[in-house]
Amino acid sequence: MENKLYYQDAYIKTFKAKVVKQAQDSAGNWYVCLDRTAFYPTGGGQPHDIGTLAYQHVINVEEIDGEIRHYLSTPFQDTKKEIAGTIDWERRxxxxxxxxxxxxxxxxxxxxxxxxxxxxxxxxxxxxxxxxxxxxxxxxxxxxxxxxxxxxxxxxxxxxxxxxxxxxxxxxxxxxxxxxxxxxxxxxxxxxxxxxxxxxxxxxxxxxxxxxxxxxxxxxxxxxxxxxxxxxxxxxxQKQQVLLELTKILNAPEKEMEQAVLRLLESNKTLEKTLERAQENLLQYEAKELLARSNVDDRKLVRVVFQNRTIQELQKLARIITTEDETAMVYFVSQNENRLQVVCARGTSGTGSMKKVVSAALPLINGKGGGNDAFAQGGGDALMSGEQMLQHLVENVY
CATH class of the missing domain: 3.30.980.10 (Threonyl-trna Synthetase; Chain A, domain 2)
Incomplete structure (x- = not known):
């Protein structure tokens, strides 16, 4: 143990030593072994020391096969002369x-x-x-x-x-x-x-x-x-800085911070519910508008290309339409940047498999999806326009 200076005195910050070995490990990383060292190698749950050896940064220290390896970014040019080592004391x-x-x-x-x-x-x-x-x-x-x-x-x-x-x-x-x-x-x-x-x-x-x-x-x-x-x-x-910033944002003293946050969260829940109801009402209105202008052979054929609509919105809108009118057939495509998303649905009196329609279309855009005969969806790359995709969906049924 005499060559492990960190065991002799954990407070040693500098030392001098001789290089007894310089080599590369199996990954090509350069390391040196010394006749004695104050650098602690990784072990026992404690990370390794860092510092310098002759002005070279020691980036890792490991004990492997009984030798303590000091890893360097580049090898020493001269390994014969004594070198000085310095431990990063703050880290140690x-x-x-x-x-x-x-x-x-x-x-x-x-x-x-x-x-x-x-x-x-x-x-x-x-x-x-x-x-x-x-x-x-x-x-x-x-x-x-x-x-x-x-x-x-x-x-x-x-x-x-x-x-x-x-x-x-x-x-x-x-x-x-x-x-x-x-x-x-x-x-x-x-x-x-x-x-x-x-x-x-x-x-x-x-x-x-x-x-x-x-x-x-x-x-x-x-x-x-x-x-x-x-x-x-x-x-x-760190925590005090966060707390001070929050007291300013919430306009509440430190002791009342918890109650202020709880009030804010409760208010946010109320606003979210209000917004959700408003969005549902808008979708209901939008569904009626789309149905009103979609008569085809005594059935409702609703086919639309949207810009930047989420697939969740399209799914909700399609379900509202098919619930409102059991004869409705719905074909939605949304263009979102470099993506195309599709939703196909039919009412209870409709025929044909929406799953087959979507499955036939998705390979054209390297897409994935799923569903059943009454309702299916999917998405993929925008390898065609939204109108071209919509036309392909409709042609697979009629």
Whole structure:
């Protein structure tokens, strides 16, 4: 472990090393291996470090087959001389805060409610843990969050110990370790004892704070979303900015925001219903107008080419017409930019299969559709004019 400087001291920001290998992986990506490194590779739920090696940007770090690979955009021209490495400290310390905060929150859920953590993900914005329970209440979340933040306030030390498998019996581990050799324990005395290969600060106070954002059931587990450290401040700033903007838009103080939104939603529902009724009335009127000028051999033949009408509107209009007059035959085509949509329908006293009519027409426009003998619809590319499509539909019946 002596070449893994991040295990010797997680606060190392710069170091010097020698290149022991430079190669390309199976995908053609260049990487170098060093005789020692402070770059943490992806592992244990924690993302990799980034930074620079001799002014080259390190874009990824992985441990593969026992070697730590530092991925670069281009290879080094000279691999013989010693190079300087610099860690992106802001990213590293953020990961240290988040990972330690996860230990605190997981331990709190475990101690208070015996909810074991069975999954962990450290993302760019938020963290998640999966708890081995199907139900999680607001009260339980508040109690676990309070306990985690109390341990932060107490500024307890975060210790690291390397132990053997036999020595594990000396510690009340929160969960069984997967590693059997070179076991690394991260310990918060009298609170949490856990096998972990990640980087952590020296004391819980450096985590600053833990805040749960949300949780949801995932199959037979509950996934908890939370943030720690500087991310808590960032989340607060973002939410506060949104809240301030909403107070202006809704013209309501912060404490009355919920009621203002509920009133707005209720008003919107009323307006939607009113608009829906108005649209239904317009379609009813339009249907009567179309029927009034569509007499053919004692039947109503309604054939129209529309511009930019939705297929849902055409379907409603066709149903109104065929309900109003059982002898009606309806052929609608709508031209919407580079698309053609068709709706064909007949009343209960009509004959012929609308499904066959539409099925015969759709291949002409590379279209798809469906329906039955009385009502069918579909759409495709505008490979012909709306009038040409309408003529084709009608000719398939008469």
């Amino acid at each position: 310390f953020d990961h240290m805060q988040q990972h330690a905060g996860q230990h605190l929150l997981s331990a709190a859920f475990d101690q208070l409610f015996e909810y074991r953590t069975v999954g962990f993900h450290l993302g760019a914005e938020i963290l998640t843990i999966d708890l081995e329970t199907e139900v999680l209440t607001v009260h339980q979340v508040q109690k676990a969050e309070e306990m985690a933040n109390q341990i932060i306030i107490e500024n307890r030390p975060i210790e690291v110990k390397w132990v053997t498998e036999e020595e594990l019996t000396q510690y009340p581990l929160r969960k069984e370790t997967k590693v059997k050799d070179d076991i690394r324990l991260v310990i918060i005395p009298e609170f949490d004892y856990n096998g972990c290969g990640g980087t952590h600060p020296n004391a819980t106070g450096e985590v600053s704070s833990v805040k749960v954002l949300d949780w949801e059931r995932q199959k037979k587990k509950v996934r908890v979303q939370f943030v720690c450290g500087k991310r808590v401040t960032k989340q607060f700033q």
